[in-house]
Amino acid sequence: xxxxxxxxxxFSEICGSTCMKLSNGFSNLxxxxxxxxxxxxxxxxxxxxxxxxxxxxxxxxxxxxxxxxVSVIGMTYFKESVSIMKIISILIIVVGVIMLNFSExxxxx
Numbered sequence: 806x807x808x809x810x811x812x813x814x815x816f817s818e819i820c821g822s823t824c825m826k827l828s829n830g831f832s833n834l835x836x837x838x839x840x841x842x843x844x845x846x847x848x849x850x851x852x853x854x855x856x857x858x859x860x861x862x863x864x865x866x867x868x869x870x871x872x873x874x875v876s877v878i879g880m881t882y883f884k885e886s887v888s889i890m891k892i893i894s895i896l897i898i899v900v901g902v903i904m905l906n907f908s909e910x911x912x913x914x
Contacts, residue, residue: 806857807854807857807858810850810853810854810857811851811854811858811863811866811867813846813850814846814847814848814850814851814854814867815847815866815867815870815871815874817843817844817846817847817850818843818844818847818851818867818871819871819874819875819878820839820843821839821840821841821842821843821844821847822871822875823875823878823882824836824837824839824840824843825840826879826883828840851863851867854867862905862906862908865901865902865905866902866905866906869898869899869901869902869905870902872895872898873895873898873899873902876891876895
């Protein structure tokens with residue numbers, strides 16, 4: 806159940822970030838409202854997920870996966886620039902999240 810909560814929190818954060826871009830500086834009312842709805846869901850569920858995880862682990866995982874997927878959405882859907890430095894930087898974040906996950910598994914067998 807804890808992983809379901811965390812997944813919903815991450816997915817909601819990604820939707821909120823995407824809607825934030827679509828809101829075009831709050832000029833798109835529908836996207837602006839959805840931004841607040843998705844972030845509200847994300848933070849609310851994240852609070853429940855914190856009952857089951859260490860803060861240092863779950864926050865890094867939430868942020869890392871969010872950064873990765875929002876970056877992919879930005880590059881594919883919004884046609885944002887893609888550079889080798891951007892890709893390497895995102896991969897470093899992914900490797901860090903994976904290593905953090907391994908450290909969590911080793912400390913809680």
